[in-house]
Amino acid sequence: xKTSAVNIRAKAEVYARVLLEAAQASDRVFVLxxxxxxxxxxxxxxLELRSALSEATFPEQAKKAIIAEIFSDYAxxxxxxxxxxxxRGDLATLPRVCEFYYALAEEALGAIILDVSTVVPLxxxxxxxxxxxxxxxxxxxxxxREYIDPDLIGGIVLASHGKRIDASVxxxxxxxxxxxxxxx
Amino acid sequence: MKQNIRxxxxxxxxxxxxxxxxxxxAFAAEEGEETMGIxxxxxxxxxxxxxxxxxxxxxxxLAKLAWPAFMGMIDKRAAKIKExxxxxENARIESERVLEEHRAELSxxxxxxxxxxxxxxxxxxxVKAEITASAxxxxxILIAKARTAIEAEKKSALAExxxxxxxxxxxVTRKVIGTDLSDAEHRSIISRYIAxxxxxxxx
Numbered sequence: 386x387k388t389s390a391v392n393i394r395a396k397a398e399v400y401a402r403v404l405l406e407a408a409q410a411s412d413r414v415f416v417l418x419x420x421x422x423x424x425x426x427x428x429x430x431x432l433e434l435r436s437a438l439s440e441a442t443f444p445e446q447a448k449k450a451i452i453a454e455i456f457s458d459y460a461x462x463x464x465x466x467x468x469x470x471x472x473r474g475d476l477a478t479l480p481r482v483c484e485f486y487y488a489l490a491e492e493a494l495g496a497i498i499l500d501v502s503t504v505v506p507l508x509x510x511x512x513x514x515x516x517x518x519x520x521x522x523x524x525x526x527x528x529x530r531e532y533i534d535p536d537l538i539g540g541i542v543l544a545s546h547g548k549r550i551d552a553s554v555x556x557x558x559x560x561x562x563x564x565x566x567x568x569x
Numbered sequence: 570m571k572q573n574i575r576x577x578x579x580x581x582x583x584x585x586x587x588x589x590x591x592x593x594x595a596f597a598a599e600e601g602e603e604t605m606g607i608x609x610x611x612x613x614x615x616x617x618x619x620x621x622x623x624x625x626x627x628x629x630x631l632a633k634l635a636w637p638a639f640m641g642m643i644d645k646r647a648a649k650i651k652e653x654x655x656x657x658e659n660a661r662i663e664s665e666r667v668l669e670e671h672r673a674e675l676s677x678x679x680x681x682x683x684x685x686x687x688x689x690x691x692x693x694x695x696v697k698a699e700i701t702a703s704a705x706x707x708x709x710i711l712i713a714k715a716r717t718a719i720e721a722e723k724k725s726a727l728a729e730x731x732x733x734x735x736x737x738x739x740x741v742t743r744k745v746i747g748t749d750l751s752d753a754e755h756r757s758i759i760s761r762y763i764a765x766x767x768x769x770x771x772x
Binding site for chain 2: 539554
């Protein structure tokens, strides 16, 4: 079990470094952080997709066709790396690949990647406000990866390295609902 | 009985014969006595002897013939009466004994009946008290359960009502904010929240 975990970690680091080198060659290091996160979310969200890509008896060509069909908009270096992972049966290393890639990308970019979710697109003034605040807090430069999420209703959600600051209206309403429900 | 009647008739006939055989002496005596005072009380030998003989004869006849039969009849009758009296006395004693036994039996029966009634009454009282206590206990348990159920239902209903009110409030607020805010207002809220939001280092 321990050996298996070590192997996964080692393999994930190799995949992440290969992907980073390819991304640096195409100058898409930052872009790939977002696409890699979306790819991970897609694979995690579909049991059928995971089963199809993990099934050893399933033809490799069919697996590649599935990847090309679903992730056609993603960067070619990301798709190539992902196809190799699937071909070698290393789909389970994907979450660790993401972690390693984020760390390597942040190191390469000299900044911390901050996921920012809002209801409306950020304007330049808000971007600067966020960068200024969190650059000073974290002591490094900040790169924003922006997402639009209508379910937030309002406000903002910030996430980085597994930590999350939820300043959305939906969470505040949920808190208010719980307080109202539990109050005697 | 017939023999007795016959003896009495014989005695009567003897007396009549002596009376008719000495009428002159009787009259003579009557005439002499009328003339003397004390002589009236002293019997005359001429009258006395025949009368004595007649009396003796009559006494002998009666003693021989009538008296034994008469006495036998009297004795029999006395024996019958005595027997009847003894029988009656025995019957009386027996009836008194039976009556006493009946009285004792009745008294015992009354006592037993009273005991049975007392026992039955005591048992009935005991059963009544037991049933009453049991019913009261069951009623108290039912009431307690009902109160608990009512309290739980009340709390559940209140919680459900609070939840419904909270859901409705949040839903209305969500709709109002989601539809009525412009992009500029959203950005204004985002800006304010960024300023108020905490640090990653705090989490």
